[in-house]
Amino acid sequence: MERISEGRTLKKGAAGFYSLLGQSIAMISPLGAVAATMTGAAEFAKGSLPLAYIISIFGVLIWINTPYQFSKKINGAGGFYTFNSQGASPTYGLIIGYMMWFSYFMVITNAILFTSGVFIPGTISYFLHFNIGSYTWIPIMTAFIVILTVIAYLGIKPSLAYSFTASVIEIALLVITSVVIIVALGSKNTYVPFTAGPADGFAAVAVGMVLAIFSMSGSSAVVTLGEEAQQPRKNIKKALLISFIITGVVFVLTSYALTVGWGVSKMSTFFTSSVPGLIVSDKYLGLPFTIVLFVFIINSLFAGSLAPLNTSSRMIFSMSRDGLGPSMFSKVHPVHKTPYIAIITMAGVAYVVSLAAGLLIGPEDGFLYLVTASSAALFVGHILSNFGLGVTYKKLKEFKILTHAVIPAIATVILAIAMFYSFVPPAYPVDYSIITAVVFIIISAIAIVIYAIKHPEAIKRAGSTDMEVQNDIYREK
Template sequence: MSSEARRTQLRRGAVAFWHAVFQSFSFVAPAGDVAILLIGTAAFALGATPLAVLLAWLIYGLWIVVPYEFSKYIVNAGSYYAYSARAHGTLGVVALWYWMLEQITGPAFGILGLAGFLYLISPLISRIPYLWIAFAVIIWAFGFILSYLGIRPSLEYLMYTGFAEALFLFISALIIIAMLGPRNTWVVWTPEPLNWNWAPVFFGAIFSILDFTGLGTATTVSEEVKDPRRIIRWAIVTAWILSGLALIVPSYALTVGWGVNQMSSYASSPDPGLIVYMKYLGLPGWALLVAFTINSYFSYMTAKYNAVSRIWFSSARDGLWFRRLGMDKVHPRYKTPYRALIWFASIILIINIVTGIIMGPTNAGIWLLTFAGLGIIAVHIVANTALTVYSYRNGMLRTNWLKHGLIPTVASILGAVVFFYSVYPLPSYPYNVAVIASFIWLVIGAVLAIYYWRRHPDILVNAGLSYE
């Protein structure tokens, strides 16, 4: 049985290519990046921000080689966890544990991020005590309900709104570029605005690399996609291309539209994207960006519920710790991993509300996302290693040394560089607490892997099998 594909409990063939594309694309939430999050990149890359975003996109292209290649051989909702487990059981345990760090802290982007964004639009809102909790609960409940009701309705929503968002960002950026006329310049694609100093460009790219995180999550719906071994890998590539169009072109428009030599003030502005859109596209353009940014948060949360519930379901099905909580069960009607959804929803609501009350929604969101960023980089490094190990153990490495050996190794090195500069120098309080706690979490993951390797090898040997 261990060498054969098993029958999935999820709804087989419920969704198709474009659904899978926007499961991945929605994690990027490009409108949110355009409106606010490019600030992190601009703070270092300044007038070379478009170059930094382009480099980040290309680097992340190396990272998606792993899900692209693994999806040819393994069909499993566990995604990177399952892939790592098939390479070696201990890698699966480590990948799952590291990913959990991102999974329980990353939702702060949506749950707390929405409140922070609305506060920027209307400072009057921020003066109403604890109003942010209402925003948090609304977006939390929206994503949960949509994901609970089935994979198809949730991905239909992501597909239609995601396509509209990508189209708006691309076309609006082209309009701004056309309006700039002779102010258009090629220098933003070089380090010239930084006196040809490449270091700030790469440092700025670190922040944009994290903006592209999640492009591989089409793999989490692989058991529910028609012809997954063919469709999933092309869905990932398509989502990567769409995200590039939705972020790289707008980053150019925003940089030149703001002023190449004035980007230091861009980085210090709380809502520079909205300011540029108001300047060039007026109230209609501003309002549409606001609407699509809000939708980005809702889409992200829906995609997050879809992905995490299936990863936890997959690990529970394999007999890891989630099984004791009944997460290996699917809804009899909707065929969704509803128990995993309920557990995940409960955990993240508590974490976000408690940290939001203690630190305020904006600071709490940044604090939690520090955990998330470090966790997801660690997952990518483990998965990159897993592809090389899997290829070697199955006798494929000699003929696939470039895709299965060299590229994953380079991607891991780049991931380690991003990880290093994300924690060094150690940030000030309370973010240093998040960094230290993340390191402790990573060490615990290694201990758990050794424990399962010695005490439960029977669980690890069949972990991550294909389900079709």
């Protein structure tokens, strides 16, 4: 088989294990997740928030089984697209590819809007009692996306070096904050948050668990670095697992510290406060540390925006390189070896979408609309990939009932429950989010099926270039 020319490939061997680990953790965005998703989980789980996170660890372990098992055999810039195209079928994989691309793309939009239009104004309003203005978020978001684009454009190494450094600092700050709060409380520490009592039953804990699972699910985005990773079949699955373990332990610790720091019986007011994590930090660690924490939460949200920009641009690059997307997205920068046109386009369109959402329905509702649309596509894409995993390993004649059927089936049930509690009953703007995601999924799926019928030979290229590059990587070892 003829090798792929260097002008059509990304920078091989640019990402070692620690860089991959940084990408995994950055997509989770620990400090950002505490500021956003953990606060949302507390609305339901209340004083049982730590219990929700403990249970969610098992949920996430089941969730990441599918990309973990896939990455043992198949890797590439397309991630889930390549997994399913080369495993289940080309048409099936391309449908999932565009679905997961949509999800990761929408993560960029909701992250930049939340940071500029919700978190920064809310923090300034609470601590300084000052309203920065209705439209100040626009220049903040503009600067945010420009810096993101430049870093992603300059190459994967700067992006991953930044992500890894930011991740280490975030984890350290969360551990320090949690330990100080727990030590300061002394004898007031209690086991009660690890029971369902404060939530008035397991039903509320289960809903909180759904959001807790979502807050730790981003690690699977690392699979799109298969072309740039060193020893991808080894290091990607390793980064997936270790990032999950690290963030899982830290989230349980942090959820407990914030719960007891706020007051177990008072957790009903945690969600309704503008920035509860910073309020608790100010109470136990003082304003100077809280300012540092604020800065690094912004940094976390920045890294959490950079990671999906890298991911979505590589997915569309991979599909386009196979002739199954706009050809301009398959171009690689001659110096930086990045899919630079895809990066610039994804960033530009994400900015326009975020701006439109913020202006039309406001930053808060705009954020909810964008994040829910992303969640819907992510859940469906993962469910379809769970089925694709079993098909893939049957083709490989390495099928194992537990890891390739039972665990994916449990993951599908968890995801179905997550979808139900996230979207039922539908409420503004969630109902419009679901419509947006469903319309995108249906239109893209119909278009792909029609294309596959009309161009059966072309559709067979799905994921093939990624596999050829992988073969080159292992031949060169």
